[in-house]
Amino acid sequence: MERKNAWKKYPEGKREKVFAFGESYKKFISDCKTERECVTELIAQAKEAGFEDLKEIIASGKKIQTGDKIYAENMGKLLALFVIGKEPLEKGMNILGAHIDSPRLDLKQVPLYEDTELALLDTHYYGGVKKYQWVTLPLALHGVIVKKDGTKVVVNIGEKEEDPVFGVSDLLIHLAGEQMEKKAAKVIEGENLDVLVGSIPFENEEEKEKAKEAVKTNVLNILKEQYNIEEEDFLSAEIEVVPAGKARDYGFDRSMIMGYGHDDRVCAYPSFAAILGAGVCEKTSVCLLVDKEEIGSVGATGMQSKFFAYTVGEILNGMGGYDQIIFQRAMSNSQVLSSDVSAAYDPLYASVMEKKNCAYFGNGLVFNKYTGSRGKGGSNDANPEYMAKLRKIMDENEVSFQTSELGKVDQGGGGTIAYILANYNMSVIDSGVAVLNMHAPWEIISKVDLYEAKLGYTAFLKEA
Numbered sequence: 001m002e003r004k005n006a007w008k009k010y011p012e013g014k015r016e017k018v019f020a021f022g023e024s025y026k027k028f029i030s031d032c033k034t035e036r037e038c039v040t041e042l043i044a045q046a047k048e049a050g051f052e053d054l055k056e057i058i059a060s061g062k063k064i065q066t067g068d069k070i071y072a073e074n075m076g077k078l079l080a081l082f083v084i085g086k087e088p089l090e091k092g093m094n095i096l097g098a099h100i101d102s103p104r105l106d107l108k109q110v111p112l113y114e115d116t117e118l119a120l121l122d123t124h125y126y127g128g129v130k131k132y133q134w135v136t137l138p139l140a141l142h143g144v145i146v147k148k149d150g151t152k153v154v155v156n157i158g159e160k161e162e163d164p165v166f167g168v169s170d171l172l173i174h175l176a177g178e179q180m181e182k183k184a185a186k187v188i189e190g191e192n193l194d195v196l197v198g199s200i201p202f203e204n205e206e207e208k209e210k211a212k213e214a215v216k217t218n219v220l221n222i223l224k225e226q227y228n229i230e231e232e233d234f235l236s237a238e239i240e241v242v243p244a245g246k247a248r249d250y251g252f253d254r255s256m257i258m259g260y261g262h263d264d265r266v267c268a269y270p271s272f273a274a275i276l277g278a279g280v281c282e283k284t285s286v287c288l289l290v291d292k293e294e295i296g297s298v299g300a301t302g303m304q305s306k307f308f309a310y311t312v313g314e315i316l317n318g319m320g321g322y323d324q325i326i327f328q329r330a331m332s333n334s335q336v337l338s339s340d341v342s343a344a345y346d347p348l349y350a351s352v353m354e355k356k357n358c359a360y361f362g363n364g365l366v367f368n369k370y371t372g373s374r375g376k377g378g379s380n381d382a383n384p385e386y387m388a389k390l391r392k393i394m395d396e397n398e399v400s401f402q403t404s405e406l407g408k409v410d411q412g413g414g415g416t417i418a419y420i421l422a423n424y425n426m427s428v429i430d431s432g433v434a435v436l437n438m439h440a441p442w443e444i445i446s447k448v449d450l451y452e453a454k455l456g457y458t459a460f461l462k463e464a
Helices: 016-031 036-046 054-060 205-210 212-229 231-236 262-277 305-317 324-331 347-351 384-396 419-421 447-463
Strands: 069-074 078-083 092-098 105-116 118-126 139-146 154-155 195-198 238-245 246-252 258-259 284-290 335-337 365-368 401-403 428-434 442-444
Touching: 016 258, 016 262, 016 447, 036 069, 036 078, 036 139, 036 262, 036 284, 054 069, 054 078, 054 305, 069 365, 078 262, 078 305, 092 262, 092 419, 092 447, 105 139, 105 212, 118 238, 195 246, 195 335, 231 238, 246 305, 262 284, 262 335, 262 428, 262 442, 284 324, 284 401, 305 324, 305 347, 305 401, 335 419, 335 447, 365 384, 365 447, 384 428, 384 447, 419 428, 428 447
Parallel strands: 092 284, 092 335, 335 428, 365 401
Antiparallel strands: 069 078, 078 284, 105 118, 105 238, 118 195, 139 154, 139 238, 246 258, 258 442, 365 428
């Protein structure tokens, strides 16, 4: 079965919308490299579009009704947006669910140390990474430090032209004989992913005796002067080490985008755009952007938390009164596109793919009936009735789409948030954008696939 390349729908001279959406997305992933930054930015855009904070609605006692635009955030790292539809909520919701966390390095709680007059920050990698990909790159520090008095210091160092950057060093090839014999998983050890941040010793003559670790002391002085940060403040910090620099056009034809965090912001962003652009639909529209998918969707801001269920309960209560049976119907009758990325076919690594059942750049939105690993372990295997409904919607709206598996059967695999939402008896299928270099510091996507995702997500909200 052959799927047409989506670029053929946009001949030269008719690609303005595709490229314009790509530009807005590039800005988003360049500016928003952490979950907190994503939530902060999207709330700002949602407010401009007329969305109201659920907490303020509850406090005011205002009744929730058709057409209301509502957002709810959790701990700054999870965002749910609702546009209340024309049908009662118990008829179900159309939900676009994606995650906004990405693989990275996190600073440990006691990160700063000195060794041979070099100051370094100790890290712990987050999510599935090839550790050797994270060395010799310009890296930036993003996150927050919360002081004991509750003051929050926002950290973003390494993105401006005038900022310094940081990095993890690697062994020179001339001395790497033993290293080159190691398996890829062992070439760089997790405990060696420490970030070099300074080499000038402390120079205050009056306190010379106190400065046994003079370079570390100098770094601490800089942190104190420029950010009012003490060493102990790292105990209540959340600092992420990410690739420094902006997303860039990729290829002579500028058809692709190279950037950090496509997985899964390349699905989160068109999901957000879809709920902003779909208007008031028959069913209530939801855009659900969660944290911690890369480590199992755990914790208060992951999909396994009760936050989304509690939020739906609050909305039902604001619509006239909470009822457990109505809540159960609202959840059970809902339909979900679990919007997560798929592996794009790479001709350089063809052996891990089965060509009839894999995703290709330029062929549009990807549907994965199941993910999981090997014997579909850990997957949500979508019903064919639901897939047939989605096929009809996509075809009637001229959305380019394709179907895929995540590699050959015994090759490996992965999971998404799909199975968690399916626990509420919802109809769920994985859908998203194909990605090359998935989980690497710099990933690649096709602009036309990104645009088709937005079109597909919008059609789903309107017609599912």
